[in-house]
Amino acid sequence: MTAFASDAALSLPAGALEQLRTALGSGGLLTEASDMAPFVTDWRNLFHGRACAVARPATAEACAEALRICAEHKIAVVPQGGNTSMVGGATPDESGRALVLATSRMNRVRAIDPIDQTMTIEAGVTLKAAQDAAKEAGLLLPLSISSEGSAEIGGVLATNAGGNNTVRYGNARELVLGLEVALPDGRKLDLMRRLRKDNTGYALRQIFIGSEGTLGLITAAILQLQPAPRSIEAALCAVESPAAALRLFAAFRSREPSAIQAFEFMSGVSMGLVNTLIPDAKLPLSEPAAAYVLVELASPREGGALRELMEEALGDALENGLVTDAVLAESEAQRGALWKLREEHAEAQKRAGASVKNDVSVPLSAIPEFIERASAACEALIPGVRVAPFGHIGDGNIHFNLVQPEGADGAAFLARDHDIMDAVAGIVRELGGSFSAEHGVGQLKTYMMPDWRGGAELDVMRRIKAAIDPQGLMNPGKVLPAL
Amino acid sequence: MTAFASDAALSLPAGALEQLRTALGSGGLLTEASDMAPFVTDWRNLFHGRACAVARPATAEACAEALRICAEHKIAVVPQGGNTSMVGGATPDESGRALVLATSRMNRVRAIDPIDQTMTIEAGVTLKAAQDAAKEAGLLLPLSISSEGSAEIGGVLATNAGGNNTVRYGNARELVLGLEVALPDGRKLDLMRRLRKDNTGYALRQIFIGSEGTLGLITAAILQLQPAPRSIEAALCAVESPAAALRLFAAFRSREPSAIQAFEFMSGVSMGLVNTLIPDAKLPLSEPAAAYVLVELASPREGGALRELMEEALGDALENGLVTDAVLAESEAQRGALWKLREEHAEAQKRAGASVKNDVSVPLSAIPEFIERASAACEALIPGVRVAPFGHIGDGNIHFNLVQPEGADGAAFLARDHDIMDAVAGIVRELGGSFSAEHGVGQLKTYMMPDWRGGAELDVMRRIKAAIDPQGLMNPGKVLPAL
Incomplete structure (x- = not known):
């Protein structure tokens, strides 16, 4: 020293x-x-x-x-x-x-195989850099989250990141073929196999994915890529309610589920904030609606088949009243403008004042009931609260955010954050949902584990933790609450 | 007593x-x-x-x-x-x-949800009964294996079954949203959540799927279903080599990977046995080829889009010589006839005499080299051996089977089975493959674990086993070799 x-x-x-x-x-x-x-x-x-x-x-x-x-x-x-x-x-x-x-210095893309359509990549590569490397090889890494410019592959896998495209490609977990892990005792666990079928013992990679660094440190991975899309169609639809949005999803799904690259829900309240508070984010519809859906279809196939699919589906939906108005992107610029209307919700809510966030999921079928009951509960708690949910409705994943009443005191509103979160969580739980759909447990939500995942479930998690990290050195205080 | x-x-x-x-x-x-x-x-x-x-x-x-x-x-x-x-x-x-x-008496389909497209099902339901229940609800359980009439859901999940449709939908693992497990100490582990996104602690269901009953007993599951296909197209293609078959797969994949419901490879030798030894299984092509591919496309979408895709892809492949001849099924009966040519390989090989089976996988890109080297190695070991591989080439999964030389003594051939398996396994290993792609380890292949999955990997498996089943009572002698 x-x-x-x-x-x-x-x-x-x-x-x-x-x-x-x-x-x-x-x-x-x-x-x-x-x-x-x-x-x-x-x-x-x-x-x-x-x-x-x-x-x-x-x-x-x-x-x-x-x-x-x-x-x-x-x-x-x-x-x-x-x-x-x-x-x-x-x-x-x-x-x-x-x-x-x-992990940032472990940042090599070790290999991309165009036949296997796999990428062998180190933990410290940012998700954006990995997407770009795949694109350069004519392929798609189908994982997209708002922090992709900074988030690194190791963390993305350790937290089983989700995002906009899970409706089609699944969470980060579903993209992983191989994994390389440094164990808590310093041994290397080499699971770097590029196989789509391999039934030779326990699926160890699955236990490290999503374990938030509490069992070992992911140093590299082999990811399954996809062919790059050659045609994309996006549309913004006005709908009368969350129930209509869900029925619209079912209508697209029954036609061609694998074409749906994104299916995003936005409440009218939240879209109103975007429209008012974000310059250059203007609603391209004649009048505001109760709710909106941004649907994006994609295919590696060229030609008009995808456009035809979108027009058929929207035509039917407009005819039977499921959709009250819709606009189809006619250019990349227009598609970008539609996505801006989706991506600015967090920023618009920030500009509108203090807010309380709930990253929850429920079974698809329970979404309308969830939004209705949780909205009523929050409005009863805080009169005038702006209920501003949005999210990945095709995955049952709603960012159920509450924005302070207009003109009210932000600090006073935030003082009620636990009341709000408890009210929302109680309804999520009754509907068989999750208190953390995408963001994980970390240290912020560890306290919820005994109540939500208690009994045998938490006991088995603790046994696995003790088996792999007997000294309890890896990321202490995260995921599993102290005994 | x-x-x-x-x-x-x-x-x-x-x-x-x-x-x-x-x-x-x-x-x-x-x-x-x-x-x-x-x-x-x-x-x-x-x-x-x-x-x-x-x-x-x-x-x-x-x-x-x-x-x-x-x-x-x-x-x-x-x-x-x-x-x-x-x-x-x-x-x-x-x-x-x-x-x-x-588990056979635990055989209720507890629920099917048409919005969530999920099936809640007990362990003892046969896969066939589960498929039928899904079909009745207008949905698809996209898992098909040859033993589906007898195999039960609990075993299907405990062994992470694969089959013909994994190229599109993944292995059994990818279909599971929720799991209910009886733990070795008799506690119930309730992971029956119908959520597509849920990051609240370790993914426990993943460790029971594929563990072959050595960690607990799966009593029920929630499976993700798919919309039922409304159009299906199948074609049998003659190709000059495994390399051409792989290039044909890449050509279909680059057009629309999600349309490929099955992509099956059959060697000319194995198809010759089917053609000769199975009545009513006649090759609908003008002359025999070195190898064949059965490709099946499916979509929930009605109309001619799928037929167009198939014709475009085959047209290009015939034009550039990738495919030397092809026949497209024009009816359900013809599609059935093409599938019979695929399904009878095991039976034809049985009728041809003694055979040695290798259920292996390699990275897609390594398939041509694997088949070439493994064929040469087996022919050098047993002159006259009939090298008769077939399998799921889109997954890198080849059933590399060897049939005794014509007229030779079957018992003498079988006496060399370990020589053959070792020769094949050696090449699989050099190419980064798996000694058991679909069938698992059981007791037959337990002896291979220390060599193939030894070191830290087997050690972590043993730690998990000891953590969850400390008395070592669950399915002893399976997967993990005795210490």
């Missing part, structure tokens, strides 16, 4: 510092508080932790060796990708005893 | 017999050797075991209670569905100390 080691580094157990420096090389270990600052706070600014060091290995081998050293010295490890967690999943606690292991 | 209890029942620990009788009710427990006979031998007639009793619970609750009683008395439990394992996965050992737990 050098004479000028920072306070943080001083909390590294004796011997560990030099071992880590040797393993990680120059620039691979940060110990100055100022250097570590970006790594100890989440981007939502909800959690502020401390770390004894930040390790930045450039290879899977160095990463595994860092974990081995940490295991030897009983140092907790907090894996961190692009640091875009919505639930504090990548932020250390305040003890300063944990080491943050940042 | 009654005075007339059979020898088998006598090996039940004191007290367990009465407890099990009470829990399972009349007809729920078999203890006579003659009654148990069908349950202690596998259908391939490879394994002959004994059991202390056969439990046949009618409900998930009775099933869990039986497991609790077995745990109390340290009785091993061998779960059994339709008893169609290819690898002895459901057959007890010869000790007679294990209890077979047969």
